[in-house]
Amino acid sequence: MEVRKGYVAVGIVHKIYDQHRYDAYHLFGEKVHETAGPYENIKTNGLQFFSNIGAARKAARSITHNPGMVSSRLAEIQLGIYDRNEVSDMLVFDNDPKKRSLIVIVYLQNDLVTLVGRIVEGKPTCCAQPGAYLADNGCMPFLNLRDTSDAYMQHSRQNQSPATIAEFDFKMLKEKYS
DSSP states (O other): OEEEEEEEEEEEEEEEETTEEEEEEEEEEOOOSOOSSSOEETTTTTSOOBSSHHHHHHHHHHHTTSTTEEEEEEEEEEEEEOOHHHHHHHHHHOOOOSOOOEEEEEEOGGGOEEEEEOOOTTSOOOTTSSSEEHHHHTSOOBSSHHHHHHHHHHHHHHHOOOEEEEEEEEEEEEEEEO
16 A cells, blocks of 8 residues: 655635535645646646645645635645555455545546545535545545445446545644635
Protein backbone atom coordinates (compact mmCIF):
# COMPACT_ATOMS: atom_id res chain seq x y z
CA MET A 1 0.00 0.00 0.00
CA GLU A 2 1.26 3.43 -0.94
CA VAL A 3 0.54 6.05 1.72
CA ARG A 4 0.19 9.72 0.82
CA LYS A 5 -0.57 12.37 3.39
CA GLY A 6 -0.52 16.10 3.71
CA TYR A 7 -2.82 19.10 3.45
CA VAL A 8 -5.27 20.31 0.85
CA ALA A 9 -6.99 23.61 0.23
CA VAL A 10 -10.73 23.00 -0.11
CA GLY A 11 -12.48 25.33 -2.54
CA ILE A 12 -16.21 25.50 -1.81
CA VAL A 13 -18.70 26.06 -4.63
CA HIS A 14 -22.49 26.30 -4.34
CA LYS A 15 -24.28 23.94 -6.73
CA ILE A 16 -27.90 23.02 -7.36
CA TYR A 17 -29.19 19.43 -7.46
CA ASP A 18 -32.84 18.46 -7.56
CA GLN A 19 -33.80 22.10 -6.85
CA HIS A 20 -31.70 22.22 -3.66
CA ARG A 21 -28.40 23.96 -3.05
CA TYR A 22 -25.42 22.01 -1.75
CA ASP A 23 -21.73 22.74 -1.27
CA ALA A 24 -19.24 21.01 -3.56
CA TYR A 25 -15.68 20.58 -2.28
CA HIS A 26 -12.82 20.90 -4.78
CA LEU A 27 -9.51 19.71 -3.34
CA PHE A 28 -6.30 21.47 -4.31
CA GLY A 29 -2.71 20.44 -3.70
CA GLU A 30 0.78 21.04 -5.05
CA LYS A 31 1.15 22.70 -8.42
CA VAL A 32 2.50 20.13 -10.90
CA HIS A 33 1.43 21.57 -14.25
CA GLU A 34 1.50 25.18 -15.42
CA THR A 35 -1.51 26.79 -13.73
CA ALA A 36 -2.45 30.34 -12.82
CA GLY A 37 -2.23 29.95 -9.05
CA PRO A 38 0.08 28.34 -6.49
CA TYR A 39 -2.07 25.18 -6.49
CA GLU A 40 -3.70 22.57 -8.70
CA ASN A 41 -6.74 20.34 -8.37
CA ILE A 42 -5.66 16.94 -7.01
CA LYS A 43 -7.67 15.28 -9.81
CA THR A 44 -5.14 16.67 -12.33
CA ASN A 45 -1.89 16.77 -10.33
CA GLY A 46 -1.50 13.05 -9.62
CA LEU A 47 -2.97 13.28 -6.11
CA GLN A 48 -0.11 15.46 -4.85
CA PHE A 49 -0.97 17.13 -1.53
CA PHE A 50 0.78 20.05 0.14
CA SER A 51 3.50 18.79 2.45
CA ASN A 52 3.24 21.79 4.77
CA ILE A 53 0.30 23.73 6.08
CA GLY A 54 1.78 27.11 5.10
CA ALA A 55 1.59 26.34 1.37
CA ALA A 56 -1.94 24.97 1.80
CA ARG A 57 -2.97 28.12 3.68
CA LYS A 58 -1.58 30.33 0.89
CA ALA A 59 -3.53 28.32 -1.69
CA ALA A 60 -6.74 28.48 0.38
CA ARG A 61 -6.52 32.27 0.56
CA SER A 62 -5.87 32.51 -3.19
CA ILE A 63 -8.66 30.11 -4.21
CA THR A 64 -11.41 32.43 -2.97
CA HIS A 65 -10.51 34.85 -5.80
CA ASN A 66 -11.54 32.29 -8.44
CA PRO A 67 -14.95 32.76 -10.05
CA GLY A 68 -17.55 30.54 -8.42
CA MET A 69 -15.57 29.82 -5.26
CA VAL A 70 -17.56 31.16 -2.33
CA SER A 71 -15.09 30.22 0.39
CA SER A 72 -12.25 27.87 1.20
CA ARG A 73 -10.96 25.79 4.06
CA LEU A 74 -7.96 23.67 4.96
CA ALA A 75 -8.00 19.92 5.49
CA GLU A 76 -5.62 17.17 6.48
CA ILE A 77 -5.77 14.21 4.12
CA GLN A 78 -4.27 10.74 3.99
CA LEU A 79 -4.71 8.08 1.32
CA GLY A 80 -3.59 4.48 1.64
CA ILE A 81 -3.66 3.43 -2.01
CA TYR A 82 -3.83 -0.33 -2.64
CA ASP A 83 -2.14 -1.79 -5.71
CA ARG A 84 -4.05 -4.17 -8.02
CA ASN A 85 -2.84 -7.35 -6.26
CA GLU A 86 -3.81 -6.00 -2.85
CA VAL A 87 -7.27 -5.03 -4.17
CA SER A 88 -7.75 -8.50 -5.67
CA ASP A 89 -6.77 -10.17 -2.39
CA MET A 90 -8.98 -7.84 -0.40
CA LEU A 91 -12.04 -8.54 -2.56
CA VAL A 92 -11.54 -12.31 -2.39
CA PHE A 93 -10.35 -12.89 1.17
CA ASP A 94 -11.50 -9.94 3.29
CA ASN A 95 -14.89 -10.62 4.84
CA ASP A 96 -14.44 -8.15 7.70
CA PRO A 97 -17.76 -6.30 8.17
CA LYS A 98 -16.20 -3.54 10.29
CA LYS A 99 -16.79 0.02 9.23
CA ARG A 100 -14.06 1.45 7.04
CA SER A 101 -13.29 4.69 5.37
CA LEU A 102 -12.70 3.68 1.73
CA ILE A 103 -12.88 5.39 -1.67
CA VAL A 104 -12.48 4.31 -5.28
CA ILE A 105 -9.86 6.03 -7.41
CA VAL A 106 -10.60 5.82 -11.14
CA TYR A 107 -7.69 6.59 -13.47
CA LEU A 108 -8.89 8.39 -16.60
CA GLN A 109 -7.07 9.53 -19.75
CA ASN A 110 -4.40 12.24 -19.65
CA ASP A 111 -3.38 11.51 -16.04
CA LEU A 112 -6.76 12.57 -14.67
CA VAL A 113 -8.35 10.79 -11.73
CA THR A 114 -11.79 10.86 -10.22
CA LEU A 115 -12.49 10.03 -6.59
CA VAL A 116 -15.68 8.19 -5.64
CA GLY A 117 -17.34 7.74 -2.26
CA ARG A 118 -20.75 6.82 -0.94
CA ILE A 119 -24.09 8.19 -2.09
CA VAL A 120 -25.41 10.97 0.13
CA GLU A 121 -29.11 11.82 0.08
CA GLY A 122 -29.85 15.13 -1.66
CA LYS A 123 -26.56 15.15 -3.57
CA PRO A 124 -25.81 13.88 -7.10
CA THR A 125 -24.53 10.38 -7.85
CA CYS A 126 -22.03 9.24 -10.49
CA CYS A 127 -24.01 8.66 -13.66
CA ALA A 128 -25.31 5.07 -13.64
CA GLN A 129 -22.59 3.73 -11.35
CA PRO A 130 -23.00 3.21 -7.61
CA GLY A 131 -21.31 5.96 -5.67
CA ALA A 132 -20.87 9.71 -5.84
CA TYR A 133 -17.97 11.99 -6.65
CA LEU A 134 -16.19 13.10 -3.48
CA ALA A 135 -16.40 16.70 -4.67
CA ASP A 136 -20.20 16.44 -4.71
CA ASN A 137 -20.89 14.25 -1.68
CA GLY A 138 -18.99 16.32 0.90
CA CYS A 139 -15.92 14.05 0.87
CA MET A 140 -17.88 11.15 2.36
CA PRO A 141 -16.17 7.75 1.88
CA PHE A 142 -17.77 4.34 1.70
CA LEU A 143 -18.18 2.77 5.13
CA ASN A 144 -17.78 -0.88 4.17
CA LEU A 145 -15.91 -3.05 1.71
CA ARG A 146 -19.05 -4.42 0.01
CA ASP A 147 -20.25 -1.01 -1.22
CA THR A 148 -16.70 -0.03 -2.12
CA SER A 149 -16.14 -3.20 -4.13
CA ASP A 150 -19.48 -2.72 -5.96
CA ALA A 151 -18.41 0.77 -7.01
CA TYR A 152 -14.91 -0.43 -7.88
CA MET A 153 -16.24 -3.22 -10.14
CA GLN A 154 -18.83 -1.01 -11.83
CA HIS A 155 -16.43 1.87 -12.49
CA SER A 156 -13.82 -0.52 -13.87
CA ARG A 157 -16.40 -2.20 -16.12
CA GLN A 158 -18.46 0.80 -17.25
CA ASN A 159 -15.61 3.27 -17.72
CA GLN A 160 -13.18 0.64 -18.99
CA SER A 161 -10.61 2.51 -16.94
CA PRO A 162 -8.19 1.17 -14.36
CA ALA A 163 -9.31 1.76 -10.80
CA THR A 164 -8.16 0.99 -7.28
CA ILE A 165 -9.36 1.25 -3.71
CA ALA A 166 -7.84 3.52 -1.07
CA GLU A 167 -8.24 4.05 2.64
CA PHE A 168 -9.35 7.66 3.08
CA ASP A 169 -8.79 9.87 6.11
CA PHE A 170 -10.03 13.45 5.73
CA LYS A 171 -10.26 16.02 8.50
CA MET A 172 -11.50 19.55 7.82
CA LEU A 173 -9.59 22.10 9.92
CA LYS A 174 -11.24 25.11 11.60
CA GLU A 175 -9.64 27.77 9.41
CA LYS A 176 -12.04 29.28 6.87
CA TYR A 177 -11.47 31.94 4.20
CA SER A 178 -13.98 33.95 2.16
